[in-house]
Amino acid sequence: MRNYPLLDVRVSTPALELRAATDDLLDELADIVRAGKTHADPAPYDDPMSFYEKDPDIRVARWLRAIWRRRGMIEPDAWRLYFVVMVDGRPVGEQTLIATDFAALGTVSTFSWLSTDERGRGIGREMRAAVLHLAFEGLGAKEAASDAFVDNHASNAVSRALGYEPNGFDWATRQGEPALLNRWRLTRDVWEQGRRDDIRLHDLDACRALLPLS
Numbered sequence: 001m002r003n004y005p006l007l008d009v010r011v012s013t014p015a016l017e018l019r020a021a022t023d024d025l026l027d028e029l030a031d032i033v034r035a036g037k038t039h040a041d042p043a044p045y046d047d048p049m050s051f052y053e054k055d056p057d058i059r060v061a062r063w064l065r066a067i068w069r070r071r072g073m074i075e076p077d078a079w080r081l082y083f084v085v086m087v088d089g090r091p092v093g094e095q096t097l098i099a100t101d102f103a104a105l106g107t108v109s110t111f112s113w114l115s116t117d118e119r120g121r122g123i124g125r126e127m128r129a130a131v132l133h134l135a136f137e138g139l140g141a142k143e144a145a146s147d148a149f150v151d152n153h154a155s156n157a158v159s160r161a162l163g164y165e166p167n168g169f170d171w172a173t174r175q176g177e178p179a180l181l182n183r184w185r186l187t188r189d190v191w192e193q194g195r196r197d198d199i200r201l202h203d204l205d206a207c208r209a210l211l212p213l214s
Helices: 023-034 056-071 123-138 153-161 188-193 205-210
Strands: 010-012 017-020 078-087 090-100 107-114 143-149 165-174 177-187 200-202
Touching (some): 023 090, 107 123, 143 153
Antiparallel strands (some): 017 078, 165 177
């Protein structure tokens, strides 16, 4: 999109590509949401979450509206970058980079989901590594946080494998019931020790000019 560089950013690795979540890509990804392939057992999402909606059309509409609302909110105290995860030219999931008071704190967090058809192949770890490279190398982040329910073994394993350190616990509700979260923390120094040289950032300069980074 010529007039909005935040929708041109890409991150590529040997295994996948993160493409900024344009409406065309979201429209393709919606087929996975409609088919209910965002779910896992036990449920990985805290409330409120559109993916718990049983009607597939309403589920897609709520998911899209949530992205549209937040995608356009680029303020010094809060902004998000949404990406569609592409493997072999196919959309397979969503990866989001979230910043709160970034100019003052330099911290980010992440959210993601992956189609049930693609799990167990290392894609979850690869897409997180890609967005962390964007955060630290591309945007100058100082620290990244993540959290996952204690029984979300896949997400916790990704955090552990990428060098995050345990950072306590928290509570959230999951489909109306309380559930315990693991909190994780990755510092820039630790990320630097394991940084990769095969991840590429594309069309980032114009994006940086639009983000309140400092």
